[in-house]
Amino acid sequence: MVLFDRHIRAVLKATFKLSKSTASEVFHQPSSHGGLGCTSLQTIATATQIGHAIQMLNSKDSTILAVAEGQLLEVIKRAFVYTPDSEDSDREAILAYLNGRDLGRLRKRGKKVDIRSLWSELPGNISASKTRIETGSGGSYLVKTADGSALDQEHIIRSIKQHMAGWQHDVWKEKVDQGKSVAYQTAASNAFLRGPTRLKPEEVVFALRARSAQLPTRSHLKKIKASKVSRCRHCTADPETRAHVLNHCPHSLDSKIKERHNKALERITTAIKRSWSEPG
Structure with missing residues (x-):
């Protein structure tokens, strides 16, 4: 996915005559945020995997829930020395594993174990998306932002993608040259990206290059x-x-x-x- 995203950016750079150093946010941010609206496949995959896993862990079907938690615990037991000491140990171990936290009853094994599954990739995706998993009412699993802000659990995949676009936009603003204009962009100034527009193709190219400090x-x-x-x-x-x-x-x-x-x-x-x- 990373390579495919890189290929898409290369094609867009050639089309809009942008330099190789153009910030990736120019291509992957929504047009409402000043980007070209080509969402990164890496972002889509990350949000989708987290959303799919949480939907299984919150399933009303007890069989699906048991299978999901059982597979998670199996991954944990293969990667760590796990010694449960109470009836809440499994839930605490799952949350610690997903959020990358230290937990006394989880000790990494001396030899690295190669485990490839949805569940083994989940902690990395949660970290990459700057989210965390908490226990909600009735024992459900909730996805929140890294600072504890709530996300829309009913539309969790879309909510995660919007959250990722938000902090990626903040990263863009902090870039020394290419981020200078980002804080001053508005819905009106970004309208030409959504179209239709009276700008000629060469004027659109000029606008993108000017915003990205590529003149x-x-x-x-x-x-x-x-x-x-x-x-x-x-x-x-x-x-x-x-x-x-x-x-x-x-x-x-x-x-x-x-x-x-x-x-x-x-x-x-x-x-x-x-x-x-x-x-x-």
């Missing part, structure tokens, strides 16, 4: 080793970054950008003066 500024070209010079080609005073071109370079400030900015300020000033002069 061919000298700073970016030096970063991807396509140039040895990072200084601005016009004023040479600062590294030619996107922020410098838009906000600081005299070449830009003295052109149409400054003119449009001043006209906007004039309209705002006129509106304020008019509101003052009108009787209240």
